[in-house]
Amino acid sequence: MIEVKHLTKIYKTPSQEILALDDVSLQVEDGEIFGIIGLSGAGKSTLIRCINMLEKPTSGTVTINGVEITALEPHELRTARQKIGMIFQHFNLLSSRNVFDNVLFPLEIAGVPKKDAAKRVMELLELVGLADKANAYPAQLSGGQKQRVGIARALANSPELLLSDEATSALDPQTTRSILGLLKDINKRFNLTILLITHDMNVIKETCDRVAVIAESRIVEVGRVIDIFSNPQTSTSRSFINTVVKRDIPKELLEQSDSHAAPSERILVSISFIGKSAGQPLISSMIKKYEVDANILYGNIDRIKDTPFGYLTLELTGPPDQIDEGLAYLKSHGLEVEVINHV
Amino acid sequence: MFDAWMVDKVLLATWETVYMVAISTFLSYVFGLPLGVILVVSSDGHILENKGVNQVLGSIVNVMRSIPFIIFLILIIPLTRLIVGTYIGTVASIVPLTLAAIPFVARLVETSLKEIEWGLIEAALSMGANSWQIISKVLLPEALPSLTLGVAITTINLVGYSAMAGIVGGGGLGTLAYYYGYQRYEHGIMWVTVIILIILVQLVQMLGDSLAAKISNRRR
Missing domain, CATH: 3.30.70.260 (ACT domain)
Incomplete structure (x- = not known):
C-alpha cells in the first residue's frame, strides 16, 4: 500500500539546518491500521505530511499503490490527493460552511456533480452519526462531533488511504475512545488503510495492527503492536509502553x-x-x-x-x-x- | 445664510461626496482585493510563494502609502487628466481617491487573510484543492467578517480623503466647506459639512459592524 524509502527531510533556516527525518523507510500493508508513535519533535508530523506531500521531502521516495507520489507533477499530485483522506488534531473545518457544506467541500474540489455530491454527503453524515447536524456550523459542535465531520469529509472521495494526524489528541478520553471506535469500524467496513500518528500509546494499543516507534528523526522499532508490547527492543518503546502498562514495580x-x-x-x-x-x-x-x-x-x-x-x-x-x-x-x-x- | 439655494447646494455636495466615495471604494477593491490576495499567497511558505513578486508589490504598496494624500493628489494630476480629460470635479476626483486607496485596501485584505489558520489551507491542500480553489473557497469566505470591516474602514478613510480632494476643486462637501466656510468666512456652512461628514462616517461604521456581526453570528 504505502512504501516509504530512505525519506530524509532537512529544514533550512538562515542560521542552521534541522534534520526532521533521517533516512526513514517503512511499509504499510493494505487494509491495516499502522501507527507511528513518537514524542513531539520526533519527526512524526513531518513524516505523515511527506506521505501526501504537504511537506516536500529533501530526498527519498513515497509510493502509494504503485504510484510514486514524490515524483508527481503538481496537477497529478492534486488528483492523487483526492484519494488520500486526512484528519487533523484541530479538525480544520471551515467556519464559513455548515456541516453539510464542509463535507461537500472535497467533492466540490473533485468536481463531483451537485446531485451525486449531495447524496454522498448525507450517506457520510449517516455513517458518522451526524445526519441531524447537517445545518449546524462547526462552532456549534463539540470536539468529538467536529472530528466526526472531519472523518466524513476525509472519506468523501472514497479514499484508498486515510492519514490521521493526532486526530484524538485534542479530545477527552471518552471521546477519544468513540472516535477510535469509528476509525476501526471504517477500517473494517471499507478495508481502508489507515496511517495514524500519535504520542499516546493508548491509541496504538486500541487501534493499531502494527506500529513504528520514532525517536530523534529515526524509526527505532517497527513491528506488530503485540510483539512490541510483549517484547520491546528499545528504551523508547519501553517508556511508551510504561505509559499504558505499568512494568516498573513500585x-x-x-x-x-x-x-x-x-x-x-x-x-x-x-x-x-x-x-x-x-x-x-x-x-x-x-x-x-x-x-x-x-x-x-x-x-x-x-x-x-x-x-x-x-x-x-x-x-x-x-x-x-x-x-x-x-x-x-x-x-x-x-x-x-x-x-x-x-x- | 440657509436659504433654499444653500440647502440645494449642501444636498448636492453631500450627494457628490457619497458618489465619489462609493465609486472609489468599489474601484479600490476591484484592484486592491486581488493585490492583497497576491501579497498573501506569494509570501514565504504560502501556496504560491514567490519572493520576487512579493517584494516588488510590497515595495510599490509601501511607496504609495508613504506619500501624503494631499501631495499625491497634485502629483498625479497629469494622469487624472489623461484618464478623465480634466482634473477638476467629482468624476476627476475618483482617480486619485481610487489610486490612493488601492495600496491601503491591499494591506487591509492582506491582514485579514493572514489571520486564517494555516491548518485550513493545509486541509484544503490535502483534499487536492488548487490555488484558485483555496483562494475562493477558503481564504476569502473565512475572512469575510474581517474583510467587511475593512470595507467600512476604507470607506471612512475615503470620506476624509474626498474632503481633501474638495480643496483642489474635487467637488463634494470638501469644496463646499472650502469655498464658503474658508474663503467667505461662512462658518455655519463649515459646521454643517462637518456634521454631515460625522453622520456619514457613523452610518458607514454602523453598517460595517452590523454586517460583519451578522456574518459571524450565522457561523456561531
Whole structure:
C-alpha cells in the first residue's frame, strides 16, 4: 500500500539546518491500521505530511499503490490527493460552511456533480452519526462531533488511504475512545488503510495492527503492536509502553516481600502472555509441577486491539534448578519471561 | 445664510461626496482585493510563494502609502487628466481617491487573510484543492467578517480623503466647506459639512459592524 524509502527531510533556516527525518523507510500493508508513535519533535508530523506531500521531502521516495507520489507533477499530485483522506488534531473545518457544506467541500474540489455530491454527503453524515447536524456550523459542535465531520469529509472521495494526524489528541478520553471506535469500524467496513500518528500509546494499543516507534528523526522499532508490547527492543518503546502498562514495580512492593527464603532461592520475573495463553492456568500448573512458590506482586490484563494481553510480576521462591525448570515450562507454552532481578 | 439655494447646494455636495466615495471604494477593491490576495499567497511558505513578486508589490504598496494624500493628489494630476480629460470635479476626483486607496485596501485584505489558520489551507491542500480553489473557497469566505470591516474602514478613510480632494476643486462637501466656510468666512456652512461628514462616517461604521456581526453570528 504505502512504501516509504530512505525519506530524509532537512529544514533550512538562515542560521542552521534541522534534520526532521533521517533516512526513514517503512511499509504499510493494505487494509491495516499502522501507527507511528513518537514524542513531539520526533519527526512524526513531518513524516505523515511527506506521505501526501504537504511537506516536500529533501530526498527519498513515497509510493502509494504503485504510484510514486514524490515524483508527481503538481496537477497529478492534486488528483492523487483526492484519494488520500486526512484528519487533523484541530479538525480544520471551515467556519464559513455548515456541516453539510464542509463535507461537500472535497467533492466540490473533485468536481463531483451537485446531485451525486449531495447524496454522498448525507450517506457520510449517516455513517458518522451526524445526519441531524447537517445545518449546524462547526462552532456549534463539540470536539468529538467536529472530528466526526472531519472523518466524513476525509472519506468523501472514497479514499484508498486515510492519514490521521493526532486526530484524538485534542479530545477527552471518552471521546477519544468513540472516535477510535469509528476509525476501526471504517477500517473494517471499507478495508481502508489507515496511517495514524500519535504520542499516546493508548491509541496504538486500541487501534493499531502494527506500529513504528520514532525517536530523534529515526524509526527505532517497527513491528506488530503485540510483539512490541510483549517484547520491546528499545528504551523508547519501553517508556511508551510504561505509559499504558505499568512494568516498573513500585519499590515499596519489593521491600515489602517478607519471604524468608535464601537470596539464591528467590527470583523476580515479569511474565507477559498474549492471546490464547492468557486464558490458560499456566502459573498454577507450574506451581503444581515444580517445587516453586509464586507470589504475585503485580498483575494486569488488558487488550491490544482485539487480543487479550496480560502482564504479571511474580516473586518465585524454591530451589534454583526448580525455578529454572519452571521458567522453561512457561516459555515452552509461549509466555514471554523476563528475569527482573534476583531479590 | 440657509436659504433654499444653500440647502440645494449642501444636498448636492453631500450627494457628490457619497458618489465619489462609493465609486472609489468599489474601484479600490476591484484592484486592491486581488493585490492583497497576491501579497498573501506569494509570501514565504504560502501556496504560491514567490519572493520576487512579493517584494516588488510590497515595495510599490509601501511607496504609495508613504506619500501624503494631499501631495499625491497634485502629483498625479497629469494622469487624472489623461484618464478623465480634466482634473477638476467629482468624476476627476475618483482617480486619485481610487489610486490612493488601492495600496491601503491591499494591506487591509492582506491582514485579514493572514489571520486564517494555516491548518485550513493545509486541509484544503490535502483534499487536492488548487490555488484558485483555496483562494475562493477558503481564504476569502473565512475572512469575510474581517474583510467587511475593512470595507467600512476604507470607506471612512475615503470620506476624509474626498474632503481633501474638495480643496483642489474635487467637488463634494470638501469644496463646499472650502469655498464658503474658508474663503467667505461662512462658518455655519463649515459646521454643517462637518456634521454631515460625522453622520456619514457613523452610518458607514454602523453598517460595517452590523454586517460583519451578522456574518459571524450565522457561523456561531
